[in-house]
Amino acid sequence: MLRVYDLILKAAPMIWLLLGLSIVTMTCVLDQLWFWLQLLSSQETIVAEEILQAARHDLAAAATIAEQSQSLVSGRFLLAPLKLKHPNPETFRLALETAEDQEFLPLRRSNKFLETITLFSPLLGLLGTAIGLVQAFWQLQPSADTTANMQHILQGTGNALINTVAGITIATIALLTSRISLALQNRQLHHLASLADELTAIYQQFWHEQQPSLAEIQLEKSPHPPSRDTPSELQQVD
Numbered sequence: 001m002l003r004v005y006d007l008i009l010k011a012a013p014m015i016w017l018l019l020g021l022s023i024v025t026m027t028c029v030l031d032q033l034w035f036w037l038q039l040l041s042s043q044e045t046i047v048a049e050e051i052l053q054a055a056r057h058d059l060a061a062a063a064t065i066a067e068q069s070q071s072l073v074s075g076r077f078l079l080a081p082l083k084l085k086h087p088n089p090e091t092f093r094l095a096l097e098t099a100e101d102q103e104f105l106p107l108r109r110s111n112k113f114l115e116t117i118t119l120f121s122p123l124l125g126l127l128g129t130a131i132g133l134v135q136a137f138w139q140l141q142p143s144a145d146t147t148a149n150m151q152h153i154l155q156g157t158g159n160a161l162i163n164t165v166a167g168i169t170i171a172t173i174a175l176l177t178s179r180i181s182l183a184l185q186n187r188q189l190h191h192l193a194s195l196a197d198e199l200t201a202i203y204q205q206f207w208h209e210q211q212p213s214l215a216e217i218q219l220e221k222s223p224h225p226p227s228r229d230t231p232s233e234l235q236q237v238d
Contacts, residue, residue: 013128013131014124014125014127014128014131014132014163015128015162015163015166017124018121018124018125018128018163018166018167018170019166021117021120021121021124021170022166022169022170024113024117025114025117025170025173025174025177028110028113028114028174028177029173029177031110032107032110032177032181035107036181036184038072038073039073039188040184043072044072044073044074045074047065047066047069047072047074047075048074048078048195050065051065051066051069051074051075051078051082051199052078052195052198052199052202055082055199055202055203055206056202056206059082059203059207062078062082063079063082063083066078066079066082067079067083073103073192074195076099076103077096077099077100077103077192077195077196078195078199079099080095080096080098080099081093081095081096081099081199081203089200089203089204092200092203093196093200096196096199096200097196100189100192100193100196103192104185104188104189107181107185108185110181111178111181111182111185114174114175114177114178114181115174115178117170117171117174118171118174118175118178119171121166121167121168121170121171122164122167122168122171123167124163124167125163125164125165125166125167125168125170126163126164126167127163128160128162128163128164128166128167129160129161129163129164130160131163132156132157132159132160132161132162132163133156133157133160135156135160136153136155136156136157136159136160137153137156139156
């Protein structure tokens with residue numbers, strides 16, 4: 001522990017900024033790890049199947065199951081269209097697409113932040129190395145022995161390179177995390193798209209086609225429905 005602390009002190013001042021970036025990077029990594037451990041659990045698949053199965057018989061029951069499973073992505077995703085009142089297929093599908101964007105919005109922000117860290121941390125490391133080299137050469141003493149000056153330069157160069165190593169290490173961790181997360185995100189988006197297609201097909205087949213049209217509803221509510229007399233009947237009346 002003291003050895004690491006000594007290295008940090010020798011590589012200052014830019015190393016403190018890189019240390020802060022490393023803490024932020026590890027926070028993003030742990031946050032995404034927790035997100036994917038929850039999302040890729042078997043409970044997600046079980047809940048999705050229960051909701052789809054219930055939707056074939058009763059949309060209210062499917063909405064109840066989804067509402068009780070809002071701690072899971074599948075529950076929140078499938079609840080979005082089920083809580084609407086008699087939507088048309090376009091509105092039903094739009095609700096699913098909106099729910100999909102909302103679920104992955106924090107993850108996309110985290111990936112953007114990791115990409116920014118990947119870009120800037122090596123540059124900060126190189127800047128810290130350049131500053132360390134300038135300080136090493138600036139502290140040379142012309143009157144001192146050549147061997148002492150050489151040792152001072154080598155020691156200063158080694159301390160300065162710590163910044164570059166730290167910057168590249170942080171960038172590598174951030175890049176790997178963002179790429180793995182992006183691959184898992186594409187896989188999960190494909191899974192949610194299949195759930196959306198299946199739920200939309202169930203809604204169109206079992207529920208939307210059986211709903212009465214607006215004209216029929218207004219006709220049923222009308223106290224005096226229009227006469228359905230045929231033209232021949234009207235002529236007889238005349």
